[in-house]
Amino acid sequence: MTSMTDPAQGSFRLSMLINDTRYRSYTFQFIALMILIALMAFLGVNLARNLAEAGLNISYGFLGQPAGYDVNQTLIDYTSQSSNLRAAVVGILNTLLVAFLACVTATILGVIAGVARLSKNWLVSKLMAAYVEAFRNVPVLIWILMIYTLMTAVLPAPNAFRGENPSSSMLLDAFAFTNRGVYTPAPVWGPGSMVVVAVFLASIVGVFAYRRYAIKQLFDHGRVLPTGWPTPVILFVPTLVVFFALGMPISLDYPALRGFNFQGGLQIGAPLIALWLALSVYTGAFIAENVRAGIQAISKGQTEAAASLGLRPRRIMNLVILPQALRVIIPPLISQYLNITKNSSLAIAVGYADVTATLGGITLNQTGRAIECVLLLMLFYLTISLSISAIMNVYNNSVSLKER
Amino acid sequence: MSDTHAHSVSYVRDTMLPQSEPPAAQTGAIKWMRESLFSSVPYTILTLLALYVVYSLLAGFLPWLLGGVWTTANIRECREVLEGASGGCFSVLTERWNQLLFGIAYPQDGYWRPTLAFALLFVAAAPVLFSHLPRGLLVVTGLYPFIAFWLIWGGTIAVPVMALIGVVGGYLVYSRLVANSFAAGFFGGILAALLIWFIGGYITAPLEGVLALEAVASRNMGGFMLNMILGVVCVSLSLPLGIALALGRQSSLPIIKLICVVFIEFIRGVPLITLLFVANVVLAYFLPPGTNFDLILRVIIMITMFAAAYIAEVIRGGLAALPRGQYEAADSLGLDYAQAMRLIILPQALKISIPGIVNVAVGLFKDTTLVSIISMFDLVGMIRGPILASTDWNGVYWELWGFAALLFFVVCYGISQYSQWLERKLQTGH
Numbered sequence: 150m151t152s153m154t155d156p157a158q159g160s161f162r163l164s165m166l167i168n169d170t171r172y173r174s175y176t177f178q179f180i181a182l183m184i185l186i187a188l189m190a191f192l193g194v195n196l197a198r199n200l201a202e203a204g205l206n207i208s209y210g211f212l213g214q215p216a217g218y219d220v221n222q223t224l225i226d227y228t229s230q231s232s233n234l235r236a237a238v239v240g241i242l243n244t245l246l247v248a249f250l251a252c253v254t255a256t257i258l259g260v261i262a263g264v265a266r267l268s269k270n271w272l273v274s275k276l277m278a279a280y281v282e283a284f285r286n287v288p289v290l291i292w293i294l295m296i297y298t299l300m301t302a303v304l305p306a307p308n309a310f311r312g313e314n315p316s317s318s319m320l321l322d323a324f325a326f327t328n329r330g331v332y333t334p335a336p337v338w339g340p341g342s343m344v345v346v347a348v349f350l351a352s353i354v355g356v357f358a359y360r361r362y363a364i365k366q367l368f369d370h371g372r373v374l375p376t377g378w379p380t381p382v383i384l385f386v387p388t389l390v391v392f393f394a395l396g397m398p399i400s401l402d403y404p405a406l407r408g409f410n411f412q413g414g415l416q417i418g419a420p421l422i423a424l425w426l427a428l429s430v431y432t433g434a435f436i437a438e439n440v441r442a443g444i445q446a447i448s449k450g451q452t453e454a455a456a457s458l459g460l461r462p463r464r465i466m467n468l469v470i471l472p473q474a475l476r477v478i479i480p481p482l483i484s485q486y487l488n489i490t491k492n493s494s495l496a497i498a499v500g501y502a503d504v505t506a507t508l509g510g511i512t513l514n515q516t517g518r519a520i521e522c523v524l525l526l527m528l529f530y531l532t533i534s535l536s537i538s539a540i541m542n543v544y545n546n547s548v549s550l551k552e553r
Numbered sequence: 554m555s556d557t558h559a560h561s562v563s564y565v566r567d568t569m570l571p572q573s574e575p576p577a578a579q580t581g582a583i584k585w586m587r588e589s590l591f592s593s594v595p596y597t598i599l600t601l602l603a604l605y606v607v608y609s610l611l612a613g614f615l616p617w618l619l620g621g622v623w624t625t626a627n628i629r630e631c632r633e634v635l636e637g638a639s640g641g642c643f644s645v646l647t648e649r650w651n652q653l654l655f656g657i658a659y660p661q662d663g664y665w666r667p668t669l670a671f672a673l674l675f676v677a678a679a680p681v682l683f684s685h686l687p688r689g690l691l692v693v694t695g696l697y698p699f700i701a702f703w704l705i706w707g708g709t710i711a712v713p714v715m716a717l718i719g720v721v722g723g724y725l726v727y728s729r730l731v732a733n734s735f736a737a738g739f740f741g742g743i744l745a746a747l748l749i750w751f752i753g754g755y756i757t758a759p760l761e762g763v764l765a766l767e768a769v770a771s772r773n774m775g776g777f778m779l780n781m782i783l784g785v786v787c788v789s790l791s792l793p794l795g796i797a798l799a800l801g802r803q804s805s806l807p808i809i810k811l812i813c814v815v816f817i818e819f820i821r822g823v824p825l826i827t828l829l830f831v832a833n834v835v836l837a838y839f840l841p842p843g844t845n846f847d848l849i850l851r852v853i854i855m856i857t858m859f860a861a862a863y864i865a866e867v868i869r870g871g872l873a874a875l876p877r878g879q880y881e882a883a884d885s886l887g888l889d890y891a892q893a894m895r896l897i898i899l900p901q902a903l904k905i906s907i908p909g910i911v912n913v914a915v916g917l918f919k920d921t922t923l924v925s926i927i928s929m930f931d932l933v934g935m936i937r938g939p940i941l942a943s944t945d946w947n948g949v950y951w952e953l954w955g956f957a958a959l960l961f962f963v964v965c966y967g968i969s970q971y972s973q974w975l976e977r978k979l980q981t982g983h
Contacts, residue, residue, distance in 0.1 A: 178808040185812060192839045199838045270596050271589035272603045286965035287958045288919035290926075290933060295958070298950045491824035498926055509830055519834040526830070527823045534822035 196520075211516040212237070218511050220502040222418045233512050240504035241529060247421060247503065248490040251428035255489060256482070258429055259436025266441050277437065284434035289492055292431050297423035297499045304328045307410050325404055325411055331422055332404035335415035339398035349388045356383050420501035424493065432489050436482060443478035444470065476548050483541045490533055504529055617641050617951075627945035645949045646956055649940055653956070656775015656930050657939055660767055663707070667778050670704040673697060674785065682971065698789075705774075705782070707766035715753035719746040735891030771849040775930035777960055779849075783931075784918040787856040791917075792910070794857065795864030796903075800894065802865065803872050813865070820862035825920050828855045833927040852924055860917045867909035871902035904979055911972035915965045922961075932957050 166176045200206060212234040219229050224242045227235060266277040284292070307327045310319065319325045325332040363374040392399070404414030447470050455469040456462075496503035497510055505526060513522040577583065590600045620640030624647065625631040631642035646653065655664055677697035680690035699713035723746030731738030774782060801813035820828070832851040840846075875898060883893035903910075925934030936953045940946050946953075 174806050178806050181806075181809050181812065195841050196838050198842055202842060268599075269589060269592065270599055270603075271585075272600050272607075276603050276606065282966060283962065286915070286919075286962045286969065288922040288933075288961055290922045291954060291958050291961065294933070294937070295950075295954045298954065302948075302950055494824040494826045495923070495926075497826070505824070505826060509827065513830075513834070519830075520838060523827060523830050523835050526827050530824055530827065531819065531822040535818070 205517075207521060208518075209521055211512075211518050211521070214516075216507075216512065217515065220507065222421060222502060233508075233516070236512060237504060237508040237525070240502055240507035243421075243501065244490070244493050244496075244503040244505075247424050247428070247496065247501065248486075248493050250425050251432065251489045251493070252486050254425070254429035255432040255436055255485070258433030259485075260440055262433060262437035263440025263444070266437060267444060281434045281437050284431050285438070289427060289431045290495055290498060293423055293427040293495055293499055296427045297419065300330075300419035300423050301328050307406065310406050310411075319404075323401075323403055325406075327411065328419065329410065330416050330418040332411045332414045332416055334401040334403050335413070337400045337402050339400065341395040341398040344395060345388060345392050345399060348391045349384075352384050352387055356380055359383060418501070420496065420499040423499050424496050424501050428489050428492055432485050432492075435488075436485055439478055439481040439485065440474075443474040446477045447473050479548070480541060480545060483537060483544075487534055487537050490537075491530065494530075621952075623647055628947065628949055631949075641952045641955075642946075642949045643952050645940070645946045645952055649946070652776060652935055652939065653932065654776045655778050656773065656935060658773035658775065659769060659778070663767060663769065666704040666707070666766065670701040671778075671781065673700060673704075682975075703766065705769070705778075706771070707768040709757065709760055709762065710764040711757040711760040715757050716750065719749040719753060722746060722749045735889075735895070771847045774849060776935050777932045779924070779929065779931040780918070780921045783849075783853065783856060783921040783924065784914075786853055787860055787921075788914045788917055790853070790857045791860035791864055794861035796868055796899070798861055798865035799868035799872060802869055817862045817865050820859055821866070825856070825859050825923055826926060828859055829923060829927050831855060848927075848929065852927075852929070856917065856921070859920075860913060863913045863916075864910055867906050867913060868902060870909065871904075871906035872898065874905050875902055907979070908972050908976050911968060911975075915968050918965060918968075919961060932960065 166172050213232050215230050216233045216236040217229055218236070220227055220236065220239055222243065223239045224246060225235075225239060227239050262277045262280060266274050266281065268274045268277075304326050305328065307325075307329060310325065310327070323334050359379060360376060363376055366372045366374055402413050404411045404416075406412075451469055451473065452465055455465040460468065493503055494505040497506040500506070508522055508529075509526045513519055516522075574580070578587065591597045616639045618641065620635075620638055621643040622631050622634050622640060623643045625634060625642070625644040626648060628642055628645075631644055635642075651661070651664060655667060659667070673693075674697070676690070677694045680686045680688065680694055696717070699717045702716075703710050703713045723742040726745040727738040727742030729738075730741045798813050798817055801809050802817060804810050804813075829852060832855040833848065836851050836855075837845075879897060879901065880893070883897040888896065922931060922933045924931050925937060928934070928938075930938060936957060940953060941950070
């Protein structure tokens with residue numbers, strides 16, 4: 150018979166801190182913590198001494214002071230007398246604007262290119278491969294600068310639209326592409342326009358409700374309701390009825406050439422367009438690769454199994470392939486959105502007033518508050534990144550295969 | 554019996570008929586075109602559309618490329634030569650070639666040095682990239698950092714030689730002590746190297762002129778050379794740091810894990826440009842008063858940290874992808890943590906991570922262009938600053954941007970093709 154006995158409780162010796170696995174981990178962690186504290190103390194002491202020598206202190210008072218510079222494209226009211234804080238908020242909104250626009254177009258472009266690259270049409274798939282490789286392998290900064298050059302050096306000046314025989318003309322009399330930016334019609338919200346918008350939003354909800362109802366009918370009673378034509382009917386008919394019943398409260402303000410420049414309409418500056426397009430085509434190439442990988446990850450057996458059940462090709466795509474492919478595609482897609490947000494900080498290269506250009510650029514240079522500005526800037530980007538990662542984790546948990 | 558049988562059959566074919574050709578529409582180019590270009594009406598429309606796109610791209614691009622002018626001194630002469638015909642002013646590339654590659658301030662008679670260092674890079678990288686080359690070439694790889702430093706920055710050869718002696722000394726101490734324990738070998742090696750460098754500082758000081766090349770300050774580096782230096786140095790430095798961070802993040806020691814997680818998530822959460830701002834304007838506040846090490850070194854530190862965080866995440870994926878059994882097998886052999894990692898886990902995990910690491914490396918190389926925003930004159934900085942702003946070449950956009958894009962494309966596409974080749978080679982499954 151054997152019996153288990155505890156090893157003799159020897160007295161604690163100093164060498165056990167290194168040689169005994171029970172204590173060694175504490176030793177290492179203690180050393181790491183000490184090194185970290187020493188490093189922090191070193192940096193902190195240096196900071197204090199340097200600040201004292203330069204007669205500076207850490208304070209965020211500058212945020213309340215007038216910024217003193219103009220921003221050419223703002224989403225909220227802003228003048229050069231507004232505070233630095235407001236300039237930073239203008240920058241944040243501009244960052245979010247360009248990031249949102251680029252995310253939408255990059256997704257559309259990427260999905261089209263990714264699917265087209267798998268096309269059986271040789272020419273189309275090779276063309277898409279060329280697009281993906283060309284844009285993935287060249288720095289996004291070069292693309293931004295190239296498209297900015299295209300916008301400012303190749304497009305005609307506003308006075309090219311003038312005269313009897315202008316060398317340039319507006320597209321559909323509504324869009325003008327000039328080297329000062331693109332002018333598009335702007336909606337004018339008259340009284341009662343909110344009702345129209347509300348009806349339209351309600352119609353969108355209505356479409357989803359109708360689709361749910363159709364699926365419920367199919368599952369409960371085996372009745373197939375049409376979903377093709379009712380969708381646009383539900384979407385547009387009530388809105389149009391309300392629109393005309395209220396006497397067309399929403400009208401469009403067209404840009405027109407007055408003096409040296411276009412007036413009226415909506416002006417989208419060349420920097421915003423350059424940044425938007427460059428981020429879209431660059432990230433679109435990456436998204437195309439993700440989409441292609443996602444579709445190829447679904448084994449051919451899935452398609453064949455679905456076909457042998459008698460599903461039509463369209464239903465195979467919608468019910469079998471896409472739900473599985475999306476599980477593979479969405480996580481890298483969201484990290485591409487994150488990359489767009491971070492790459493939008495390159496706005497500073499073309500003079501678009503995003504948060505890096507206002508808070509980290511002009512405000513920093515004018516107030517000399519380098520530490521505070523860079524710290525705030527990093528905090529902003531960290532907040533965005535961490536919240537998007539949190540959303541992604543929630544999503545991943547909800548779609549991941551439930552295994553025991 | 555056979556005789557009667559032979560008589561009963563009047564005709565027997567005794568040779569095979571030659572196979573007839575398949576119908577013309579089912580072979581060769583016609584079949585290929587029918588299947589892959591014109592299989593249905595929508596596909597035909599798509600094909601015609603794609604053909605039109607290709608045609609209009611080539612119609613704009615080819616005359617510009619082929620009709621280009623290569624030998625004028627400035628844009629006005631170039632436009633005179635062209636006389637309104639379509640063609641590029643590629644003479645900006647020939648005239649500013651050295652500036653594009655080496656920047657403004659690098660000494661003219663020293664251009665052979667970075668060029669030689671660049672050529673040697675291929676020799677040094679080859680044995681790492683292609684495992685069938687003779688292992689003896691790895692000596693070149695080991696010596697390369699010191700040779701390249703001497704060639705590019707110049708100065709006496711005594712400094713890199715002393716650095717090399719320090720590394721060799723450190724390695725000898727490490728190999729002596731590692732049998733005892735990895736930690737002792739590792740820290741002992743580092744201490745020995747630091748000691749040799751410290752003493753070596755006194756030895757090299759009087760050896761100023763020994764085999765000296767003209768010294769070039771870091772701020773005089775520029776052009777594509779700067780992109781290459783930043784890319785190569787930061788990738789090679791961030792690899793060991795990334796491995797350490799990944800191991801730290803997977804470690805069971807809570808404090809070390811916490812430090813690594815915070816570092817990685819912080820770095821990955823902010824854009825590189827803010828880290829470059831830190832290098833440019835903030836870092837000086839955190840260093841002892843009076844220290845003033847140059848911008849390129851600060852930028853290298855920041856980009857290395859940036860790349861290390863991303864590489865750490867890639868390697869963490871590789872570590873997580875290894876089956877649990879590998880870890881348990883290492884434990885059951887009685888290996889300690891350092892041995893298990895060095896001999897069992899990391900070789901496999903790194904192999905899985907290679908494609909991801911190459912992706913990070915390509916991304917990092919592209920991101921080196923961002924240094925132009927903090928007014929360093931890399932390739933993009935050279936084009937935006939001294940060249941496009943000069944009266945000689947103001948207005949020659951597409952030739953310059955096209956050249957920059959082409960250079961980056963060649964390098965990045967080459968690396969990614971290599972990665973795909975390696976992935977196929979390392980594939981041990983079916």
